[in-house]
Amino acid sequence: MDNVVIEALVRALAVGTPLLLACLGAILNERAGVVNLGVEGLMAVGALAAFAVAAGSPDANLWLAVGAAMLAGAALALLHAVATVTLRANQFVSGLALALIGTGAAGLLGKRFEGLPLFNKVADWTLGSFTISPFTVAALLLAGAMAFWLGATRSGLTLRSVGENPAAADVLGVNVGLTRVLAVLGGGALAGMAGAFLALSYRSSWADNMTAGLGWIAVALVIFVGWRPLRAIAGALFFGFLYYLQFRLQGNSPIPTEVFSAMPFVLVLVVLALAGMRGQAGNAPAALGRAYVRGER
Amino acid sequence: MTHSDLSGSASAAGAPPALRLRGITKRFPGVVANDSVDLTVHAGEVLALLGENGAGKSTLISILYGLYQPDEGAVELDGRAVRIGSPAQALRLGIGLVPQHPLLVSRHSVAENLALGGAGGLFPARRVAGRVRELSARYGLEVDPDSRVADLSPGEKQRVEIVRALLGGARVLILDEPTSVLTPQEADGLFRVMRELKADGRSLIFISHKLDEVLAVADRVTVLRRGKVVGGVPTLGATRESLAELMVGRSVDFTRKRAGGPGAEAGALLSVQDLSAQGSRGLPALRGVSFELRRGEVLGVAGIAGNGQSELVEVLAGLHEATGTVTLDGQPLSGDAAGRFRAGVAHIPEDRIHSGTVPTMTVAENLALRDFGRAPLARGLARDLGATDDRARREVEAYSVATPGIHTPTRLLSGGNIQKLILARELAGQPKLILAVHPTYGLDIGATDQVHRVLLDRTAQGAGVLLVSEDLDELLSLSDRVAVMVGGSLLGPFPADEVTRESLGLLMGGAHPHSLPGAAQGGVVA
Numbered sequence: 001m002d003n004v005v006i007e008a009l010v011r012a013l014a015v016g017t018p019l020l021l022a023c024l025g026a027i028l029n030e031r032a033g034v035v036n037l038g039v040e041g042l043m044a045v046g047a048l049a050a051f052a053v054a055a056g057s058p059d060a061n062l063w064l065a066v067g068a069a070m071l072a073g074a075a076l077a078l079l080h081a082v083a084t085v086t087l088r089a090n091q092f093v094s095g096l097a098l099a100l101i102g103t104g105a106a107g108l109l110g111k112r113f114e115g116l117p118l119f120n121k122v123a124d125w126t127l128g129s130f131t132i133s134p135f136t137v138a139a140l141l142l143a144g145a146m147a148f149w150l151g152a153t154r155s156g157l158t159l160r161s162v163g164e165n166p167a168a169a170d171v172l173g174v175n176v177g178l179t180r181v182l183a184v185l186g187g188g189a190l191a192g193m194a195g196a197f198l199a200l201s202y203r204s205s206w207a208d209n210m211t212a213g214l215g216w217i218a219v220a221l222v223i224f225v226g227w228r229p230l231r232a233i234a235g236a237l238f239f240g241f242l243y244y245l246q247f248r249l250q251g252n253s254p255i256p257t258e259v260f261s262a263m264p265f266v267l268v269l270v271v272l273a274l275a276g277m278r279g280q281a282g283n284a285p286a287a288l289g290r291a292y293v294r295g296e297r
Numbered sequence: 298m299t300h301s302d303l304s305g306s307a308s309a310a311g312a313p314p315a316l317r318l319r320g321i322t323k324r325f326p327g328v329v330a331n332d333s334v335d336l337t338v339h340a341g342e343v344l345a346l347l348g349e350n351g352a353g354k355s356t357l358i359s360i361l362y363g364l365y366q367p368d369e370g371a372v373e374l375d376g377r378a379v380r381i382g383s384p385a386q387a388l389r390l391g392i393g394l395v396p397q398h399p400l401l402v403s404r405h406s407v408a409e410n411l412a413l414g415g416a417g418g419l420f421p422a423r424r425v426a427g428r429v430r431e432l433s434a435r436y437g438l439e440v441d442p443d444s445r446v447a448d449l450s451p452g453e454k455q456r457v458e459i460v461r462a463l464l465g466g467a468r469v470l471i472l473d474e475p476t477s478v479l480t481p482q483e484a485d486g487l488f489r490v491m492r493e494l495k496a497d498g499r500s501l502i503f504i505s506h507k508l509d510e511v512l513a514v515a516d517r518v519t520v521l522r523r524g525k526v527v528g529g530v531p532t533l534g535a536t537r538e539s540l541a542e543l544m545v546g547r548s549v550d551f552t553r554k555r556a557g558g559p560g561a562e563a564g565a566l567l568s569v570q571d572l573s574a575q576g577s578r579g580l581p582a583l584r585g586v587s588f589e590l591r592r593g594e595v596l597g598v599a600g601i602a603g604n605g606q607s608e609l610v611e612v613l614a615g616l617h618e619a620t621g622t623v624t625l626d627g628q629p630l631s632g633d634a635a636g637r638f639r640a641g642v643a644h645i646p647e648d649r650i651h652s653g654t655v656p657t658m659t660v661a662e663n664l665a666l667r668d669f670g671r672a673p674l675a676r677g678l679a680r681d682l683g684a685t686d687d688r689a690r691r692e693v694e695a696y697s698v699a700t701p702g703i704h705t706p707t708r709l710l711s712g713g714n715i716q717k718l719i720l721a722r723e724l725a726g727q728p729k730l731i732l733a734v735h736p737t738y739g740l741d742i743g744a745t746d747q748v749h750r751v752l753l754d755r756t757a758q759g760a761g762v763l764l765v766s767e768d769l770d771e772l773l774s775l776s777d778r779v780a781v782m783v784g785g786s787l788l789g790p791f792p793a794d795e796v797t798r799e800s801l802g803l804l805m806g807g808a809h810p811h812s813l814p815g816a817a818q819g820g821v822v823a
Contacts, residue, residue, distance in 0.1 A: 154412065154421040157405075161413050164402040171400055172414025173385025286404065 006129055008244055013136050014202060015214075016240030018043065018194035020139045022218035023225070023232045024146055025073075025190025030222055031150065032183035033163035033287040036080055037095030039191050040215025041102020042073045046195025047210045048106040051113055054200055058119040066196045073192020074185045076102055081184040085177050088291035103211070113206035122201040135197040139236075142190075146229040159183055163285035166292040176292050191215065213264030220271035226283040242267060313376030315340045315500040316361075316392075316469045321370035323356050330356035332524040333370070338469065338500040343491060345503045345515035345532070347544050349741035351711060353524040354504055358471055361502075362394045363387040374469070385414065393462025397473045399454040401446045407457050408442035411464055425464070432463050436493045437486075451478035451602065452486070459490065470494065471502045476510055477738075480601060481769065481802035488514045506741070507770070508537040520544050545742050563591040566761040567613075567630075567730055572621035574608050582608035583619060584785040590730070595752070595762045596790055597776030599769060599801050605785040606765045607647055610732045613637075613763070614644040625730060638667055641729035645719055645736050647765075649712065653719045656708035660700050661689035663707050664722050692721040697747070713744030720751055731755060734765045749775060769798045783807055 022039050029036050036042075049072035053065040080098050083089040124131040150156040159179055161169045166176045198210050217239055225231035243263075250260045314337040323331040331353045338344045348354045359365045361372065363381040371378050374390060381387045384394070401410050411429060412421035426442040433440050438456045446454065455475060462470055472491075476484040491501055491514055505511055511518060512532050520528045520543045528543045567590040576582030582605045590596045600606050611617035615634040623630040630637060634644070646652035654663045665674055665685045673684050689703040696717040700710055707715055716736065724731070733752060737745040752762050753775065766772050772779055778790035781804040788804055 152420050154415070154418055157409055157413060157421055161402050161405065161409075164404055165400070168400040168402055168410075169413060171384040172388075173383065174414055286402075 003129060008241065010131055011244040011247070012237050012240035013132060014240070015243040016236035017133060017136045017139050018197050018202070018211075018214050019218050019221060019239055020143060020232055020236035021135070021194035021197065022191045022215055023221045023236060024139070024142055024229055025187035025194070026219055026222045027187075027225075027227055027229055027232065028146070028159075028190065029077075029180075029183045029187035030288055031163045031227060031285055032159050032180050033166060033285055033290065033292070034081075034084055034180050034184050034187075035091045035095060035289045036077065036098070036184060036187055037092060037219055038076070038080060038098025038102060038215075039218050040211055040213070041099040041104075041106075042076055042188050042191035043195040043198070043211045043215045043218075044102045044106035045076050046070065046073045046192030047199040048072070048110050048113075048195070049192070050196035051110070051118070051199040051206050054118055054120060055113060055116060055206075060120060062120065062122055062200060065200055066193060069192040069196035069199070070189040071192070073188040073190070073195065075188070077184050077188020077191075078181075080188070081181040084291065085180045085184070088293065091289050091291075099215070103209070106210070107208055110206055110208065110210075114208060115205055117205040118200070121204070124201070133197065133201045135193075135201050140233060143229045143233050150229065160285070163287055166287050167294075170292070170294060180292075191218075194218070213268075216268050217264055217271065220268040220275075223275045223284070224271045226275075227285065228283075239267060239271070312340070313373070314338060315342075315375060316502075317373040317376075318357075318361075319371045319373065321357065321360060321367045321372070323353075323360060323365060323367050329524050331360070331367070334521070334524070334526055336519055336526065338502060340468070340500055341495055341498045342517065343495055343501045343503055343515045345505065345511040345518045346521065347505075347508075347511060347518055347540060348521035349544060349743065351523075351741070352521040352544075354521055356524075357521070358394065358473060358504070361387065361392055361469075361471060388462070388465040388467065391466055391468040392471070393459075393465055393467025393469070394471045395455060395458040395462060395473065395475055397475075397477065399451075399458050401454060401457060403447040404445070406443055406445055407440055407449075410446055410457060411442070411461055415464075428464060429460055432460055436463070436490050436497075438490055450483075452480075452483040455479070455487070456490075463494075467499070469500045469502065471504070473504050474506065475503070476505060476507060478602070478767070480805050481798050482806060484510065508540050511540065512537065518543075522546060541742065563593055565589045566592045566594070566626060567763070568622075568624045569613075570622045572609070572612060572619050572623065574612055574617055574619035576605075576608060582785050583612065586621070586785075586787045588780060588787055588790060590761045590763060591777075592759050592761060593756045594778070595756055595764055595776045597772035597779040597793065598763065598765045598782055598787075599767075599772055599779060599805055600765075600782035601805050602767065604782045604805075605787075606782050607734070608785075609782065609787075610644070610647075610734050610763065610765055613730075614642060614646075614732055635667075638726070638728075641726075643723035643726070643728035643731045645716075645723055645731070645733040647734040649715050649719055650708075654707045654715055657706050659704045659706055660693065660698070660710070660718060661686050661703040663718060664689045664692055664703075667722055667726070692718075692725070696721045696751075713740045716740060716744065716748060720748065724751065724755060727758075727760075728755075729760055731760055731762045732765075733762060735767065736764070737766075737768070737771060745771075769801055772801075773798065781805055 022043055026036060026039055046069035050065040050069035053068045054060045054062060076098060080094050083094040084091045122134060124133050150160060158169065158174055162174060162176050162179045170176050203210065221232065221235050221239065225235040246260055246263050250257060316338045318334055318336040321331050321334040334357060346354055356365065360367050363383045363386050372381060379390055381390060406422060408422035408426045408429060412425040415421060417424060429440060429442040432438060438460055440453065440456045440460055475487055479487060495501060503515055512535065515532050517529065517531050518535065518540060519526055522544065570587050572583050572586040573581065574583040586609060598606055608617055612619040613623065615632060615637040625640060630640065650656060668674055669680055674681055686703060693700060693703060698714050698717045700714060707718065731752065736748050740748065756762055764772065764775060773793055776793045779793050779796055779801065780787050780789035781801060783805065
């Protein structure tokens with residue numbers, strides 16, 4: 001019995017880790033008022049960059065691989081930042097484009113890695129029958145750090161104010177555009193890190209469509225957890241657990257696997273429906289999704 | 298009499314004024330918004346800046362607050378010329394603005410709002426809270442640093458803005474129409490704070506349309522008309538009439554506009570029984586409201602924003618669900634807004650720009666919004682554009698709407714002209730009942746006067762007016778009876794000559810009607 005519980009927790013934490021990292025990234029840019037629907041694409045390029053660096057040689061530096069993933073995520077997110085903050089393009093359309101670019105690029109450039117195993121994975125830490133990835137520990141610490149930073153520091157307050165009422169922040173000398181660009185880059189880096197976890201820790205070899213819809217769930221998760229980093233831990237665990245259940249059922253049921261492949265997207269709808277029932281949508285930052293133009297009310 | 302004699306008690310001989318504008322000129326395409334404006338404020342002085350809409354006050358404030366750069370002229374602080382590049386820089390130089398509409402983050406606490414844009418790293422809100430309490434105590438500015446801005450009244454939000462300016466070290470404080478959202482009691486509280494700040498040696502620039510307030514609180518008045526300074530006088534010895542004449546350029550009549558409305562014998566036009574409705578957040582917005590409006594009567598409704606006045610009007614206009622019975626001329630009033638308009642209900646909405654008009658559509662189209670689909674503006678399925686334009690020209694002429702043409706989008710019109718356009722449209726069909734919400738909010742004296750005359754003319758023809766306003770002077774000047782809305786309940790109506798600004802202010806703040814002298818016998822008319 002205990003083994004079942006521990007296995008469920010281990011698996012939920014494992015699937016929950018990329019969800020949590022990507023969700024924290026999305027919280028970062030959404031609290032600054034920028035929606036980024038491209039998380040799936042950011043994760044994909046992160047995974048590819050991490051794998052490319054780690055697969056280079058048997059003794060490749062894994063820190064470097066994680067750094068490359070975060071840089072790749074931030075670089076792709078820069079496109080979104082320029083489009084939506086500087087050029088004031090529609091955030092939703094730009095985000096969708098980002099998702100397509102990211103997953104497409106990772107699929108194309110990752111062709112030569114397909115089936116290739118890593119010599120050198122990020123090893124899990126074990127404690128009896130309980131195993132946990134260093135990524136998971138990092139994600140949990142990051143959630144706590146982000147909650148503290150948003151709530152208790154001046155830069156966190158500045159970021160939140162920019163997402164709530166950019167005009168008020170602007171009048172007080174806050175650089176709204178720069179704050180938003182940095183938040184989008186930070187969000188991209190965290191999504192890239194989520195991708196690095198998939199490439200370096202979760203999977204044993206490169207496969208097409210590594211992200212498998214996790215990025216979309218992360219986007220929905222942000223709403224489900226009401227834009228709060230600490231609640232994101234519980235949310236990510238909950239959806240990690242649902243994923244685990246899905247894997248279990250997949251093995252021993254007559255339902256075709258295609259139904260299970262569609263699960264992430266059904267989960268997105270479930271997340272949003274649950275969030276709607278709990279009235280979470282009312283917690284959205286007031287200026288979310290709207291470009292800031294000085295002098296407009 | 299020398300200049301410094303005029304400029305208040307605190308100006309020491311020889312000391313340069315706290316703020317001096319020299320020859321400020323600002324041009325926009327087609328207009329000179331400020332034409333060589335000179336203005337001085339000394340330390341420890343309250344200067345009132347008066348002027349009609351479009352006189353150039355907003356432009357001047359925007360220049361002082363670093364939002365615009367003047368084309369010509371100089372700004373001097375304590376005798377030194379300064380360049381003000383942004384609002385943040387204005388605050389660093391010691392110029393604070395208390396805007397008409399507070400610019401605050403509603404979801405954040407007062408302290409978080411005040412900490413924004415400051416220096417320091419950890420726990421910025423906690424650090425600022427102590428200084429907020431200190432300032433609150435010193436100037437009588439009641440502000441709780443821990444409450445959420447969304448829960449504050451308009452007066453409290455305004456105090457947060459004042460505290461913000463003081464925290465930034467403002468020595469010149471600009472107050473832009475600060476009393477427009479306050480009850481008379483709250484306004485008195487603001488004036489006490491202003492006197493404290495003045496005694497402390499700070500300079501205040503006070504902008505208001507309300508001449509009584511200017512006379513009560515300012516030391517000196519500078520009047521702008523069409524971008525130019527047309528006069529500067531000490532308030533000592535000035536009267537409401539003399540200031541209004543300076544401002545408008547002609548004499549203005551301040552006597553009660555309404556004398557002897559319909560007596561009790563006039564039949565009931567609108568009868569409202571036990572009306573209840575939910576607000577937008579699911580809370581009750583109307584709780585069993587009952588009243589009657591007589592033919593030819595102006596019934597004023599006073600109240601602080603958010604006490605159910607908006608919902609009452611929306612329910613009557615057919616825009617909001619409610620329970621209870623409403624009859625107009627003995628017929629039950631129900632159905633959607635279009636049906637009610639045809640039944641004789643005109644609606645002059647609160648948000649004239651977004652509910653009253655479609656800003657991107659032309660003057661002619663906006664005038665036709667109610668009946669573009671019917672004769673004479675349509676023949677069969679096709680609109681008659683010629684008839685639409687002809688009628689638009691007639692209405693623009695009749696209501697003297699200042700517009701470049703009938704095909705100009707209404708977003709380019711000033712607030713007063715948009716309001717005239719709405720009046721023209723809503724009153725075209727000889728309505729029986731006119732629902733008017735803040736009909737003159739933000740309008741200058743000339744436009745206000747025109748709106749008032751149009752409404753009173755209609756009552757002479759037998760229409761009833763339900764007038765919702767936050768301007769108690771307007772209510773008392775126009776209404777036959779005045780009711781007060783508090784927390785979704787309607788108190789009164791009371792005959793207008795039996796209530797005062799003060800008694801209405803107390804009722805708006807939640808006092809019991811029977812505890813007020815002079816109001817009790819009005820009773821609650823069922």
